[in-house]
Amino acid sequence: MASPSIALWVAIAGAVALLSAYTMGAFSSKNHMPVDGKTVLITGASEGMGRSAARQLAAKGANVVIVSRNVSRLEESLAEIKAAARNPQTQRFHYISADVSKPDYARSLIAEAIAWNNNQALDIVWCVAGKSTPDFWVEAPLSLTRDQMDINFWGSAEMAHAIIREWCAPPAPVLPEPKHLIFTSSVLAFYPIVGYGPYSPAKAALRALADTLVQELEMYPQKVKIHVVYPGSIQSPGFDRENKTKPKITQILEEGDPVQSPDAVAASAINGLEKGQYFITVAFLGHVLRWSALGGSPRNNWFVDTIMCWILQFAWMFALPDMFGKIRKFAKENGHPVNYRKKGNNE
Numbered sequence: 001m002a003s004p005s006i007a008l009w010v011a012i013a014g015a016v017a018l019l020s021a022y023t024m025g026a027f028s029s030k031n032h033m034p035v036d037g038k039t040v041l042i043t044g045a046s047e048g049m050g051r052s053a054a055r056q057l058a059a060k061g062a063n064v065v066i067v068s069r070n071v072s073r074l075e076e077s078l079a080e081i082k083a084a085a086r087n088p089q090t091q092r093f094h095y096i097s098a099d100v101s102k103p104d105y106a107r108s109l110i111a112e113a114i115a116w117n118n119n120q121a122l123d124i125v126w127c128v129a130g131k132s133t134p135d136f137w138v139e140a141p142l143s144l145t146r147d148q149m150d151i152n153f154w155g156s157a158e159m160a161h162a163i164i165r166e167w168c169a170p171p172a173p174v175l176p177e178p179k180h181l182i183f184t185s186s187v188l189a190f191y192p193i194v195g196y197g198p199y200s201p202a203k204a205a206l207r208a209l210a211d212t213l214v215q216e217l218e219m220y221p222q223k224v225k226i227h228v229v230y231p232g233s234i235q236s237p238g239f240d241r242e243n244k245t246k247p248k249i250t251q252i253l254e255e256g257d258p259v260q261s262p263d264a265v266a267a268s269a270i271n272g273l274e275k276g277q278y279f280i281t282v283a284f285l286g287h288v289l290r291w292s293a294l295g296g297s298p299r300n301n302w303f304v305d306t307i308m309c310w311i312l313q314f315a316w317m318f319a320l321p322d323m324f325g326k327i328r329k330f331a332k333e334n335g336h337p338v339n340y341r342k343k344g345n346n347e
């Protein structure tokens with residue numbers, strides 16, 4: 001015999017479950033970033049996650065322009081991307097060699113891509129090109145931080161400036177479907193760890209730029225959606241290179257981060273884009289670090305994000321002493337950092 005109060009609790013629990021299922025997107029399968037027949041420009045697509053993303057977008061029907069410096073790698077990558085096309089008869093593919101760390105590289109690059117695209121505007125621009133050379137911030141020359149800023153921050157900022165001016169100029173058409181600009185940051189933007197000092201500030205700067213742009217773009221009649229992808233460790237050619245200079249303590253601290261394949265990261269990022277997410281994390285540690293550091297950034301989901309942000313503030317009570325404990329133990333055993341900085345670092 002159920003008392004009225006039990007029935008009431010069951011009803012409330014049911015309503016909460018429904019509400020959370022609804023807010024978690026269980027009833028909405030809308031694709032917020034359809035790419036079939038659209039044209040995507042993607043930088044850093046000759047290797048690693050950019051190449052995987054380009055191939056997966058081709059398989060979903062996109063025309064793709066890939067950008068990086070090395071032409072033979074671009075050609076090889078383009079062949080692979082072409083082979084994955086969904087509609088080989090109608091889809092088109094192209095590469096452009098450019099160095100994204102150079103000032104003002106983006107305007108002429110975009111002009112070339114538009115000309116190739118039968119003078120049609122680009123639909124999606126994804127900045128993936130990036131590079132990390134881990135080292136101790138104090139021991140490494142300061143020029144290393146400048147170089148990392150040039151590629152990781154300026155490489156995307158130049159592109160954002162040029163493409164948004166293109167999409168949002170007064171004569172540009174106001175279309176029902178949004179354009180998409182995607183940045184590729186790193187979970188280190190949420191929680192930087194020692195050894196990535198020359199790199200993390202550039203990736204964190206991308207977050208601040210994106211948080212500004214989502215506000216600024218509200219003021220234009222044209223619709224542009226900003227997204228930021230935050231990968232953890234990716235088993236890419238770049239990862240193999242960075243491991244050569246990565247300090248031991250950095251390896252110890254990032255041990256708990258499972259390395260993902262470029263394909264898995266690209267698939268998960270595209271899944272987040274299709275769900276319409278703003279900040280996209282591609283693995284569990286990434287979700288955790290996003291919740292642990294969300295601040296005033298727009299939410300993907302008010303219900304889930306609010307509860308998880310709240311829980312994660314408690315998790316730091318255990319995580320921070322653990323991380324600092326590892327650093328202090330390492331320092332005690334190894335002495336002054338000058339002694340254990342890896343050889344082979346540029347000096």
Ligand SMILES: NC(=O)C1=CN([C@@H]2O[C@H](COP(=O)(O)OP(=O)(O)OC[C@H]3O[C@@H](n4cnc5c(N)ncnc54)[C@H](OP(=O)(O)O)[C@@H]3O)[C@@H](O)[C@H]2O)C=CC1
Pocket residue numbers: 043044045046047048049050067068069070071073098099100101128129130131132151152184185186187230231232233234235236237238239262
């Ligand atoms: N690997 C990892 O663990 C993580 C990586 N990231 C970020 O994800 C992105 C992809 O990383 P990953 O898959 O490792 O990439 P890779 O290092 O394997 O590949 C980098 C790509 O960018 C291109 N590139 C590098 N420098 C320039 C430049 N100056 N101008 C134009 N293109 C350039 C490269 O081609 P070329 O050399 O021919 O120019 C290549 O196509 C990067 O932004 C990276 O910072 C984030 C978190 C973790």
Ligand SMILES: CCCCCCCCCCCCCCCC(=O)[C@@H](N)CO
Pocket residue numbers: 131132186187188191193231232233234239242253254256257288289292312315316319
């Ligand atoms: C409550 C919170 C728990 C905290 C746990 C902390 C674990 C830290 C893991 C750091 C992972 C770093 C991946 C670097 C990826 C990257 O960007 C480079 N490989 C550059 O290419």
